[in-house]
Amino acid sequence: MTESKFGKILSLVILGLFFFSNDSFSAGEKNQSKILFLQFKIKDNQITLVKTTIKPGLAKQPASVADKNSLYYQLFSPSGASLGKGSMKDPLIQHFEYEDPDRPGQIKRKEIQLKETEFTLRIPYDPDLQEIEFFKLLSSQLDPQKQPSLPKSLGKIKLQLKEDNSK
Amino acid sequence: MKNLKLLWLSVGLGAILFSTPAFPQSIQQILDNGPTNKRINMVFLSEGYTSTQLSQYITDANSLLNYILSVQPIAEYQTYFNAFAISVASVDSGSDHPESDIYRNTYFNSTYDSYGIQRALTIPPNDFDPVYANGQGKVFALLASLMPEYDIVILIVNDPEYGGTGGAVAITSMHPAAPEIVVHEVGHSFGYLGDEYDYPGGTSAENPNTTQENRREFIRWRTWILESTPIPTPEEFSYADVVGLFEGAAYQASGWYRPKLDCKMQSLFVPFCEVCAEALIKSKYNLINAIDSFFPLSGTIALVDTDSVALEIVPLLPTNHQLSIEWLINNSPVAGANSSIFKVYSYELGNGSHQVKAQVKDTTWMVRNDPTNFLRDSKVWTVNVSGLCAAKAGDANGSGGTPNLTDIVYLVNYVFKGGPAPSPSCRGDANASGGNGNLTDVVYLVNYVFKGGPAPVKIGVCCL
Numbered sequence: 001m002t003e004s005k006f007g008k009i010l011s012l013v014i015l016g017l018f019f020f021s022n023d024s025f026s027a028g029e030k031n032q033s034k035i036l037f038l039q040f041k042i043k044d045n046q047i048t049l050v051k052t053t054i055k056p057g058l059a060k061q062p063a064s065v066a067d068k069n070s071l072y073y074q075l076f077s078p079s080g081a082s083l084g085k086g087s088m089k090d091p092l093i094q095h096f097e098y099e100d101p102d103r104p105g106q107i108k109r110k111e112i113q114l115k116e117t118e119f120t121l122r123i124p125y126d127p128d129l130q131e132i133e134f135f136k137l138l139s140s141q142l143d144p145q146k147q148p149s150l151p152k153s154l155g156k157i158k159l160q161l162k163e164d165n166s167k
Numbered sequence: 168m169k170n171l172k173l174l175w176l177s178v179g180l181g182a183i184l185f186s187t188p189a190f191p192q193s194i195q196q197i198l199d200n201g202p203t204n205k206r207i208n209m210v211f212l213s214e215g216y217t218s219t220q221l222s223q224y225i226t227d228a229n230s231l232l233n234y235i236l237s238v239q240p241i242a243e244y245q246t247y248f249n250a251f252a253i254s255v256a257s258v259d260s261g262s263d264h265p266e267s268d269i270y271r272n273t274y275f276n277s278t279y280d281s282y283g284i285q286r287a288l289t290i291p292p293n294d295f296d297p298v299y300a301n302g303q304g305k306v307f308a309l310l311a312s313l314m315p316e317y318d319i320v321i322l323i324v325n326d327p328e329y330g331g332t333g334g335a336v337a338i339t340s341m342h343p344a345a346p347e348i349v350v351h352e353v354g355h356s357f358g359y360l361g362d363e364y365d366y367p368g369g370t371s372a373e374n375p376n377t378t379q380e381n382r383r384e385f386i387r388w389r390t391w392i393l394e395s396t397p398i399p400t401p402e403e404f405s406y407a408d409v410v411g412l413f414e415g416a417a418y419q420a421s422g423w424y425r426p427k428l429d430c431k432m433q434s435l436f437v438p439f440c441e442v443c444a445e446a447l448i449k450s451k452y453n454l455i456n457a458i459d460s461f462f463p464l465s466g467t468i469a470l471v472d473t474d475s476v477a478l479e480i481v482p483l484l485p486t487n488h489q490l491s492i493e494w495l496i497n498n499s500p501v502a503g504a505n506s507s508i509f510k511v512y513s514y515e516l517g518n519g520s521h522q523v524k525a526q527v528k529d530t531t532w533m534v535r536n537d538p539t540n541f542l543r544d545s546k547v548w549t550v551n552v553s554g555l556c557a558a559k560a561g562d563a564n565g566s567g568g569t570p571n572l573t574d575i576v577y578l579v580n581y582v583f584k585g586g587p588a589p590s591p592s593c594r595g596d597a598n599a600s601g602g603n604g605n606l607t608d609v610v611y612l613v614n615y616v617f618k619g620g621p622a623p624v625k626i627g628v629c630c631l
Contacts, residue, residue, distance in 0.1 A: 057316040068370070
């Protein structure tokens with residue numbers, strides 16, 4: 001096995017251990033009765049909160065899928081206890097798939113790197129939730145020649161959650 | 168006075184202008200298979216439909232829904248889905264075509280020609296409009312408002328030109344061939360499937376259907392590969408129908424492998440391969456439970472004396488097969504108990520606490536590899552039995568049944584001839600006077616057996 005391949009695998013193992021070892025969202029949390037929508041803005045790896053919305057319902061949480069481009073997050077209570085972890089596709093990387101006009105039936109893909117955008121994260125509502133912390137493997141960490149390391153924190157964001165009872 | 172009238176007119180106009188949304192929104196359920204928290208909720212949104220075209224949108228949404236539900240393995244599990252159509256009108260019909268200098272005022276500001284690709288039909292943020300709130304932001308605001316329990320989101324653009332894209336929101340035009348990219352996208356968003364084509368443009372990753380592993384015993388989908396199939400599998404037509412390990416996947420022409428020569432995750436207009444179908448089925452059970460409902464709702468049941476209780480589960484019902492049911496008492500399977508209702512009798516359990524479990528499993532041939540038991544679901548009740556009759560009053564010899572002459576003989580033998588004592592003692596204490604039995608109990612039993620006297624009396628652990 002080449003060193004770079006080993007490094008990649010080790011990176012993924014570390015990511016997996018760090019983010020999905022214990023309290024990641026899973027199908028086991030199917031009984032939440034409210035859904036929290038968090039809208040953020042991301043620019044230059046700085047994330048700011050735009051809007052929060054709480055709605056009744058059950059946010060089914062599929063298994064987290066992570067890769068080196070994922071944006072990871074961890075949720076915290078006022079005491080700093082971890083309430084859950086998860087990951088999502090990096091909102092700064094948009095991809096589009098479309099049928100190749102020159103080869104009917106074949107799919108082409110284009111990936112676009114945005115400088116800034118907004119994104120919405122949907123998670124089960126937890127009344128104890130007070131902060132969210134985002135993590136990301138920075139581009140400097142993606143060099144296969146370097147030792148794998150944990151994703152860097154993009155900072156903690158305080159959430160002021162107020163329930164919206166409108167349907 | 169005239170000025171006052173004008174003021175009120177202005178206020179009235181203002182109220183009309185600012186209190187009535189410019190784009191009224193509504194949601195209509197177009198497929199109802201159960202509660203939203205127990206089904207996979209597919210949500211369609213209208214783009215480029217004017218207010219007078221919204222009835223056509225509902226027709227279009229139904230057509231697209233039927234198309235998606237016709238694709239295996241979704242077809243086999245279509246009862247697991249709900250579908251909703253969110254209607255919002257646009258000022259203009261259709262979508263932008265910047266290369267043809269055609270611009271339309273539509274609710275989500277959709278456009279063709281995104282990033283220089285004519286058929287890339289997108290909504291903001293994109294290269295024409297970077298403002299999230301003008302496109303995807305509106306989608307998620309509508310979803311939060313009208314269907315926060317969404318699972319699959321599809322935007323239908325009322326434009327006949329071929330176009331569509333995948334991504335956070337799957338987008339399709341009204342061109343008849345366009346929905347194929349939506350189904351491919353469902354493979355990504357719902358089955359966590361990777362792209363199997365080798366056209367560059369993405370980040371290669373291990374997925375249920377893409378891998379770098381080329382050692383047979385470690386291939387994720389090895390249970391689908393016949394021993395006779397060579398690894399790696401030659402890209403030859405003779406191997407078109409088998410699952411193997413075909414080189415070229417995940418945007419790489421070499422070093423990455425896919426399970427089948429062709430599959431919907433590689434090309435449009437072909438079925439999902441066995442491995443992708445398996446992943447899609449497992450994803451369904453990752454979101455919803457195989458046991459749809461159960462009764463009693465309480466997890467703890469108290470049975471006293473000779474009580475019984477009927478436990479019931481309602482499993483999900485795929486289109487052409489049924490889920491298997493098994494009942495277990497204290498983790499031991501009950502032979503022949505495989506219906507949805509299971510009656511539990513206290514005397515079968517005995518006094519004490521017992522676990523009665525209903526276990527449901529989808530035994531579909533389409534899944535061979537389920538190490539984490541996605542396809543299995545269970546419901547456990549704790550049944551506490553107390554006061555169960557341990558013996559029968561008057562049944563002195565413990566033979567069971569109604570007390571008779573043999574019990575009288577047994578008791579006489581004990582009372583007068585030093586024979587064995589009734590056990591437990593209440594068997595001989597026919598009149599419930601206490602003790603193991605004596606002459607009065609013999610008389611009481613004789614009276615009951617031969618003269619129609621009162622029946623033996625319940626005492627201690629003895630019942631009637």
